[in-house]
Amino acid sequence: MDFFSQTYIAIRGPTGAPQSPLETITKLVDRLGPSTLLSDRRASILALKGLAKDHKLRPAVGDHALRGLLDVLENDAEVDPDIALPVVEILNLLCDPEDDPSMKTLGPNYMDIILENDRAVHKLLMLASQQAFTPRTATLKLLGILLKHRRAKTQQYFLTLPTGPSIVLAMLDDPREMMRNESLSFWELLIAKSQDIQKLLAFQGAFERLFNIIESEGGIESRVNVESALTCVDTLLRFNSANQNYFRESTFPTVLLSLLQFPPDLPPQEPAPQQFALQFWDELKEVNTHLVVGMIGLLVSSKVGKAQATWTAARCLLELALASNAPTRVKAKALSLLPGDFNLPLTQMIVTPYIPVPDTNGEEWDRLESSSAFDVLVELVLHAEYNGTIAPSRRRDSLELRAAALRVFCNFVNNDEMKEVIVQGLLPREGSSPITPLLHCLIIPHNTPLDITATTSTQFASLVFAHLIRGTPRAKAAALQIVPPSGDVPTSSEGHFFVPADNNGSAPPPPPEDEDEPLPLMQILTEHLSLAFISRPKMQVGDSPTRETREWDRIIINYICLLVQWLWEDPKSVRAYLEAGGLTLLVEPIGQPIEASDCLIPSLCAFLLGTCYEFNREPGEITRATIHQVITRLGVDTLTDKIGSVKEDVRFREIEPESFVLGYPTPKEASVDAEIDGEAEAWFDWAFLDFWKSNYYTSQRAIAAGPSSSATATSSGGSGQGTDQETQLLLSSLREVISNQAHEIQTLQKSIKDFTTSNKTKGDEVRSIYPPFHPRFTDQEFRLRL
Secondary structure (H helix, E strand, O other), X not given: OHHHHHHHHHHHOOOOOOOOHHHHHHHHHHOOOOOOOHHHHXXXXXXXXXXHOOOOOHHHHHHHHXXXXXXXXXXXXXXXXXXXXXXXXXXXXXXXXXXXXHHOOHHHHHHHHHOOOOHHHHHHHHHHOOOOHHHHHHHHHHHHHHHHHOHHHHHHHHHOOOOHHHHHHHHOOOOOHHHHHHHHHHHHHHOOOOHHHHHHHHOOOHHHHHHHHXXXXXXXXXXXHHHHHHHHHHHHHHOOHHHXXXXXXXXXXXXXXXXXXXXXXXXXXXXXXXHHHOOOOOHHHHHHHHHHHHHHHHHHHOOOOOHHHHHHHHHHHHHHHHOOOOOHHHHHHHHHOOOOOOOOOOOOOEEOOEEEOOOOOOOOEEEOOOEEHHHHHHHHHHHOHHHHOOOOOOEHHHHHHHXXXXXXXXXXXXXXXXXXXXXXXXXXXXOEOOOOHHHHHHHOOOOOOOOHHHHHHHHHHHHHHHHHHOOOHHHHHHHOOOOOOOOOOOOOOOOOOOOHHHHOOOXXXXXXXXXXXXXXHHHHHHHHHHHHHHHOOOOOOOOOOOHHHHHHHHHHHHHHHHHHHHHOOOHHHHHHHHHOOHHHHHHHHHHOOHHHOOOHHHHHHHHHHHHHHHOOOOOOOOOHHHHHHHHHHHOHHHHHHHHHHHHHOHHHHOOOOOOOEEEOOOOOOOOOOOOOOOEEEEOOOHHHHHHHXXXXXXXXXXXXXXXXXOHHHHHHHOOOOHHHHHHHHHHHHHHHHHXXXXXXXXXXXXXXXXXXXXXXXXXXXXXXXXXXOOOOOOHHHHHHHO
C-alpha cells in the first residue's frame, strides 16, 4: 500500500488539483533529484515509465526527463536493481525508432544526449554483467540500439572501460540458451567494423568461447545460436589480418574442418570419407556451412601459415565442390574461394564423385569411378552438376557453380605451355581428332527446337576453348589442325579431357566408305554459325523475342565471341575463316535493322569483320581490298558505331569479375514468352569483356584505314607472324603521331617567336612616346608605408 500511495501522491500533487500531462511529467522529474528519498525516485521512475508507454506523451517524457533519468542511471541503478530496470526500459522506449515510427526524428537526438560522455555506456555495461535475465536483456537491447545507430562512439566508450572485455566475454559463458542468444546478438553489433575491439576480444579468448558454444549446441546442424556464433567468428577474422595470423597458428583451422566432418589429418593419397561426401542437408545447415566455408577460404587465400594446413583446407573445398552432395550454392562458394595463384595439383589429385539414384529424392547415391580432379572439374563446367541429371534447366545456382568451376580451370591453365599441351591433345591421330568432352560440346549441332542443356554446354565449351587459345599463338596454330571425325557426334565420349593417352592407344574404327571427309574445327564452327543464322526465327518489326529466338541469339553471339578471339592477331586463322566462307555471314546481320535481331549481333559481327580486315595478311582469294569494298558498302561510320555500341548493352555492362551470371531475362523489361522462377542466363564472361575493351578501338581504327595501310607491316614482318606485323603497324602509327606532334611544336614555336618579336617592337614604340617611369618612393619606403 505504501508503494501505491507514494505513486498516487507523486502523480496527484500535494493539493489534489487536476494537472496536465506536462505538469505531471515536470513534477515527476523534480522528484528525481538526489535530495529526495530513493523510494520516491523509484516511484517517479515507474510513473514516468507508464507515461512513456503513451506514444503521444513519449516526446514530452524524453524532452523533460531524459537527463534526470541518466542521473538516476548513474547514481542509483547499480545499487537498486528495482530502479535500474524501469530506467533502462524508458530509455529503450525513447531511443528505439523501429518500435515507434514517430521517434525516427527524436530518437537519434536522445541517443546523442546519452552519448555526450562515456558514463552512461559504462554504467550500462556494468548492468549487463548482472545475472538476472530481464535487466540484462533490457540493457543489451539498449546497447544494441546505440551500436546500431551510433556505432563508432559507443565502441569508443567500450574501449575506455578497463573491465569491458571481461564483461562481454563472460556473457558467452552463460549456460542459459536464451541468454547466450541475446549476448551473441549484442556481440555481432559490438565487433562490427572495429579492428581494435576485434583484436582485444580475440586475444583474450573470444575464439575459444565461441567454438565452445558451437560444440555444445551440436555443430553446424544445430540451432540459431550456432549461426550467430559462426557469424561472430567470421567477423573477427574477415578484415583483421592480426586475428587471421593468430587463428592460423592455433588449432582452430582443424576445428573448422571437423565441423564439415573432413578429417584434418587425412593423407593426400587417401580418399575423403563417405561421411563427409554424403551428408544430410537442410536450410539451417546450409547457412552454417556457408559461413564455415567462407572462413576456410580466408585461410587458403593467405600467404602466411603452415603449407600443409593450407593445402588440407584447399583440398576440403575441392572435395566439397567436386565429390559431395553439398547444396549447389555451397559448392559454388567453395570453388569461388580458391585463390587464382594457388598451385593446386588438380591432375594428380584423385576424387570419387557421387551421383544421386533417380527417383530416390536424394536419399540414395551411386559412387562413380575415381578420377582426377581436373577431369571432374571440366565435366562440371561442360555438363553441370551430376552431369545435368538433377537440374537440367538453367537455374542461377547451377550456372554460378559452373562459372566458379570455369574460373578455377582458367587459373589452373594459366601459362602458354599448359594451354598448348591441352590443345595438342585434340590434334588428329589416325586421321581425326579424339572426341573429348570439350570437343564434343564444342561441335555438337543444334536443331530446332533447341535443347537448353545442349546450348549451355556449347557455350561453356566455347568459353573453355577461348581461354586455351586467347593470346597464345602456338595454341591457335595447333587449333587450326584439329579435325573432328565426320558423321553424327556421339552423345557420350570416351577418354578424358587432358591426357591423350587415356584413349588406351586403340585406333578408332575405320570410317564408312560413304562418309564425308572430316572438316577442320574452324570450318565446322563457321558452318554452325551459318546454320544458326538460318535457323533463327525471323522477327518482324515490333515483335517480342520468343524464348527460341533468344536461345538462337545466344548461340550466334557465343560463336562470334569465340571466333573473334581466335582470329585476333593470327593471319593464318583469318585466312582459314575466310576460306570457309565466313565473310558472307557477317554482311547481312550488320545491315539488318535493330528490331529484326538482337542488337548485339550486328555489333559483334562488325567487330569480327574489323578483325578479319585488320589481320588479313596471308595471300588468298579474299584480299584486304575485297573486304574494304564490303566495308565501304556498309559504311565506315556505321560499322565503327556498331562496334562501340556493345558497351551500351546491359548484358555487357552488368558483368563483374566475380560472376557473369545474370537474371533471366536481362534486361528485366525484356519480353519473352516463357519465364521460369530462379532461372538465370549468361552471355559473356569477364575475360571477353576485358578482351573487347582492350581491342575494340583497334578494330574501329582498322575499318577506317585503307586496304594498303598494312603493306609496310606485311613487308617488314618477314616471318608472317601476326604479332610481329601488328607490332610493326603500331610502331609505324606511333612514328606518324610523333612526326605530326613535332610539326605542331615547330609551328607553335614559330608563332611564339613572331608574337614575341611583335610585342618587342610595340614596346619600343611605346617607350619612345612615354618617358620611363620613376617611382616616387623607394622599395623600402613603399613596404614601410604598406
